[in-house]
Amino acid sequence: MTYTFFVLKSWKPTLIIGFLFVLIYGYVFTLLQLEDLALLVGSIGVFFILAMVMFLSRKIDWYNINQETSEVVEA
Numbered sequence: 001m002t003y004t005f006f007v008l009k010s011w012k013p014t015l016i017i018g019f020l021f022v023l024i025y026g027y028v029f030t031l032l033q034l035e036d037l038a039l040l041v042g043s044i045g046v047f048f049i050l051a052m053v054m055f056l057s058r059k060i061d062w063y064n065i066n067q068e069t070s071e072v073v074e075a
Helices: 002-008 011-033 038-056 065-074
Strands: none
Touching: 002 011, 011 038
């Protein structure tokens, strides 16, 4: 977390990223501990992660993404 703080220069994003890492490591540890239900729990987890990524990226205009960056560079 110290490295993340020095890169981002703020505690709020550092704590958010640290919390996300704790969640990911906890999820992977749980999957490794499960024997019979690992495939089911892993599939459900991947489904929810994909759903979250789709929900958070729904407003991005993928067709005009290069035009927006070139306008910012020219200005």
